[in-house]
Amino acid sequence: MSQGSEGPAPVGPGPDQREMPAGRRSSQGIRVDPQVEATHESRRTVLSALVYHEPGVLAEVSGLVSRRQFNIESLTVGSTTNPETARITLVIEEPEPGVRQVERQLEKLQPVISVRELGDDAVRRELVVLKVHGDNPDEVNAITRMYDGTTLDAGPRTITVQITGDEQKIDDAIDAFRQFDIRELARTGQTALSRGDEWTTDAEEERYEQMRQEQAATDDDD
Amino acid sequence: MSEPASPTYPDEDEATEEAASSDRSTESQPTTGAEATVAALEAAGVEHVFGVQGGAIMPVYDALYDSDVTHVTMAHEQGAAHAADAYGQVTGEPGVCMATSGPGATNLVTGIADANMDSDPLVALTGQVPTDFVGNDAFQETDTIGITRPITKTNYFASDSDTVGDTVSEAFSLARTGRQGPTLVDLPKDVSNGETDAGVAEPDEEEAPPAAEPAAVEVAAEAVAEAERPLILSGGGVTKGEASEEVRAFATEYGIPVATTMPGIGTFPEDHELCLSWAGMHGTGYANMAISHTDCLIAVGTRFDDRLTGGVETFAPGAKVVHVDIDPAEISKNVHADYPLIGDAATVLEQLDEAMPAAPDAEAWRGRCQDWKREYPLTYDTPDDEPLKPQFVVEALDEMTDDDAIVTTGVGQHQMWAAQFWTYTEPRTYVSSHGLGTMGYGLPAAIGAKVAAPDREVVCFDGDGSFLMTMQGLSVAVRDSLDITVVVLNNRAIGMVRQWQDAFFEGRRMASEYPWIPDFETLAEAFGARGFTLREYDDVANVLEEAMEYDGPSVVDAHIDPAENVYPMVPSGGDNARFALSEDQL
Numbered sequence: 001m002s003q004g005s006e007g008p009a010p011v012g013p014g015p016d017q018r019e020m021p022a023g024r025r026s027s028q029g030i031r032v033d034p035q036v037e038a039t040h041e042s043r044r045t046v047l048s049a050l051v052y053h054e055p056g057v058l059a060e061v062s063g064l065v066s067r068r069q070f071n072i073e074s075l076t077v078g079s080t081t082n083p084e085t086a087r088i089t090l091v092i093e094e095p096e097p098g099v100r101q102v103e104r105q106l107e108k109l110q111p112v113i114s115v116r117e118l119g120d121d122a123v124r125r126e127l128v129v130l131k132v133h134g135d136n137p138d139e140v141n142a143i144t145r146m147y148d149g150t151t152l153d154a155g156p157r158t159i160t161v162q163i164t165g166d167e168q169k170i171d172d173a174i175d176a177f178r179q180f181d182i183r184e185l186a187r188t189g190q191t192a193l194s195r196g197d198e199w200t201t202d203a204e205e206e207r208y209e210q211m212r213q214e215q216a217a218t219d220d221d222d
Numbered sequence: 223m224s225e226p227a228s229p230t231y232p233d234e235d236e237a238t239e240e241a242a243s244s245d246r247s248t249e250s251q252p253t254t255g256a257e258a259t260v261a262a263l264e265a266a267g268v269e270h271v272f273g274v275q276g277g278a279i280m281p282v283y284d285a286l287y288d289s290d291v292t293h294v295t296m297a298h299e300q301g302a303a304h305a306a307d308a309y310g311q312v313t314g315e316p317g318v319c320m321a322t323s324g325p326g327a328t329n330l331v332t333g334i335a336d337a338n339m340d341s342d343p344l345v346a347l348t349g350q351v352p353t354d355f356v357g358n359d360a361f362q363e364t365d366t367i368g369i370t371r372p373i374t375k376t377n378y379f380a381s382d383s384d385t386v387g388d389t390v391s392e393a394f395s396l397a398r399t400g401r402q403g404p405t406l407v408d409l410p411k412d413v414s415n416g417e418t419d420a421g422v423a424e425p426d427e428e429e430a431p432p433a434a435e436p437a438a439v440e441v442a443a444e445a446v447a448e449a450e451r452p453l454i455l456s457g458g459g460v461t462k463g464e465a466s467e468e469v470r471a472f473a474t475e476y477g478i479p480v481a482t483t484m485p486g487i488g489t490f491p492e493d494h495e496l497c498l499s500w501a502g503m504h505g506t507g508y509a510n511m512a513i514s515h516t517d518c519l520i521a522v523g524t525r526f527d528d529r530l531t532g533g534v535e536t537f538a539p540g541a542k543v544v545h546v547d548i549d550p551a552e553i554s555k556n557v558h559a560d561y562p563l564i565g566d567a568a569t570v571l572e573q574l575d576e577a578m579p580a581a582p583d584a585e586a587w588r589g590r591c592q593d594w595k596r597e598y599p600l601t602y603d604t605p606d607d608e609p610l611k612p613q614f615v616v617e618a619l620d621e622m623t624d625d626d627a628i629v630t631t632g633v634g635q636h637q638m639w640a641a642q643f644w645t646y647t648e649p650r651t652y653v654s655s656h657g658l659g660t661m662g663y664g665l666p667a668a669i670g671a672k673v674a675a676p677d678r679e680v681v682c683f684d685g686d687g688s689f690l691m692t693m694q695g696l697s698v699a700v701r702d703s704l705d706i707t708v709v710v711l712n713n714r715a716i717g718m719v720r721q722w723q724d725a726f727f728e729g730r731r732m733a734s735e736y737p738w739i740p741d742f743e744t745l746a747e748a749f750g751a752r753g754f755t756l757r758e759y760d761d762v763a764n765v766l767e768e769a770m771e772y773d774g775p776s777v778v779d780a781h782i783d784p785a786e787n788v789y790p791m792v793p794s795g796g797d798n799a800r801f802a803l804s805e806d807q808l
């Protein structure tokens with residue numbers, strides 16, 4: 001403290017005269033090491049979340065996604081083998097560090113049981129329902145068959161078909177149907193499971209075994 | 223208002239039988255959802271609740287009538303939330319606030335958001351319209367769950383009188399464990415009134431605090447031992463995790479200087495030679511120099527807020543970062559962690575201590591830190607021809623109070639002076655609104671702090687702007703004879719905004735100055751408190767002493783120099799090493 005006529009204590013150099021530290025961080029807070037400069041390219045990935053099937057869980061997840069400005073391509077929800085749980089599949093477009101942050105923030109939500117980023121080999125499917133003008137039924141039918149689709153409704157004015165497949169196939173199919181002038185379409189967004197023996201998220205094996213044992217116990221009682 | 227259900231009592235034999243076969247408490251078995259709610263609070267050890275009455279919460283208040291839990295009736299629900307938040311900051315256990323549906327709940331929102339930003343343990347109980355009316359835009363209905371979802375750790379809509387007690391227990395337990403934070407239980411009136419014989423479970427056994435991966439600790443310890451310029455950054459998580467002793471032990475054993483964040487103030491004694499005080503926008507020049515030059519930053523319980531880091535590109539640019547945090551989502555959120563150590567702060571610091579192969583060779587570095595302390599001390603002038611300086615008032619009161627005195631603040635310039643010029647030596651002594659920056663926090667926080675620690679001195683530094691926002695709380699302090707001293711550092715303005723207008727908006731002081739404000743001395747007296755006005759240096763000691771000695775709430779209206787601004791300052795998004803000591807350095 002300094003008071004009265006003493007004046008302030010001596011002060012060090014101003015901002016322009018100070019010794020400045022070397023180095024810098026990226027806008028992601030990562031120290032930029034000139035020798036191993038890593039750049040993160042934007043990519044698209046799939047997160048699967050096993051959640052408790054309870055009111056508000058979708059609001060929690062979608063609220064988190066919007067308030068933290070996560071870049072979500074699609075989000076689907078559906079039931080699982082266990083009536084207590086539901087699966088949420090998110091397709092995310094982000095530079096790599098962002099995906100980890102989405103995963104960790106999701107894991108913090110109380111109704112979320114476990115979250116995992118799926119590998120590139122995961123089984124992913126999407127469904128689109130397309131309604132086109134009914135002027136050329138034969139040609140529409142040909143394209144539908146090319147994409148292993150099904151005709152859901154056909155009338156004098158419109159034909160409605162469904163196509164399932166991975167994202168690329170759906171994109172291609174939509175392109176192909178454009179020649180018939182698509183009146184409306186609805187895409188579900190991707191849903192996915194991990195491939196082969198691997199469990200989709202960490203908590204699932206344990207929950208599956210538990211459910212089987214409970215099932216066996218009730219069967220014995222009967 | 224609906225008729226309360228008439229109480230019914232379970233068959234005594236049945237009750238005994240049930241108690242014998244479970245761990246449920248038999249004492250004063252609750253008979254309604256409201257009684258179960260209060261029983262759950264009692265089982266959690268709650269002694270005080272801060273709240274305001276209202277229609278939909280009346281059954282819960284009625285259940286409090288027969289309880290040992292003390293209810294502090296606040297003048298406004300925002301004050302109830304802040305008082306409960308401060309109670310939680312002082313005790314480490316969740317403060318509890320309650321309010322009715324609709325406006326009661328929305329008035330709590332600011333306080334809940336404040337607790338959420340600062341990870342303060344808080345439980346909010348809100349009344350709700352009866353379940354059948356929910357969604358019909360009933361009288362005093364709001365979607366409290368929807369409104370508070372983004373600002374709580376989690377919230378619960380109580381849907382069943384039989385489970386509401388367990389829901390409240392869970393909310394309490396979640397607020398206090400892991401990374402602490404606010405939880406909320408929304409209580410529809412029919413659920414509170416509804417009959418139940420479910421009882422309330424005893425609280426779960428404490429789980430051991432989580433430790434970090436031993437392998438991760440090993441490599442982090444090696445990095446610390448090899449550092450030439452190590453620095454500990456002690457954050458609010460050190461307060462929350464009761465890890466101050468561990469920080470002190472680690473720093474002194476290995477000779478590592480310590481800077482704190484603002485919420486970390488008091489976690490390392492500011493009169494210790496290794497202490498560099500707090501870093502960030504208005505932190506000390508020496509803390510900011512040390513952060514900028516360290517090669518190994520041991521960050522404990524901090525979320526690297528932008529007011530701490532400034533521009534992240536220039537934050538500790540040459541440092542490997544060891545980040546200790548209980549919340550995995552904080553790792554590499556804002557600043558990349560080279561060595562993430564996820565776990566309880568005290569536990570991880572002990573692990574790190576055991577894993578240290580040697581002390582870092584940091585003598586030269588400690589010398590540089592001392593040089594910076596000499597070069598950039600916190601100072602101010604007191605010329606004879608200028609009005610009273612706020613810093614002088616803060617220092618004077620610090621000198622006449624105990625080490626464990628609690629300081630609460632509003633938000634703005636006075637908050638920064640109270641942080642800069644008071645020497646904090648113990649955790650939980652600087653109780654403030656950090657992340658949310660809620661003007662008006664100070665007075666209700668002082669009430670909560672005094673209720674939590676009746677034997678300690680409680681001082682509130684407030685600004686004139688902040689004080690005007692929540693000063694109705696004086697009625698509470700007078701009614702309950704709470705011995706708190708409010709010092710309003712009155713510069714007739716929202717001073718921090720004015721400072722920014724002068725620095726960054728060419729002095730265009732839009733809506734920041736108060737052409738007229740009340741006489742706070744008279745106002746305090748009208749409330750029944752003691753009021754003082756302070757203008758001269760010569761009166762500072764006497765007036766503060768008299769205010770402190772008065773056994774009840776007192777308000778000191780300190781008319782300070784309106785031209786005084788807060789420095790050092792790192793402009794928003796700036797480089798910490800380029801802190802300005804005056805406006806012409808900005």
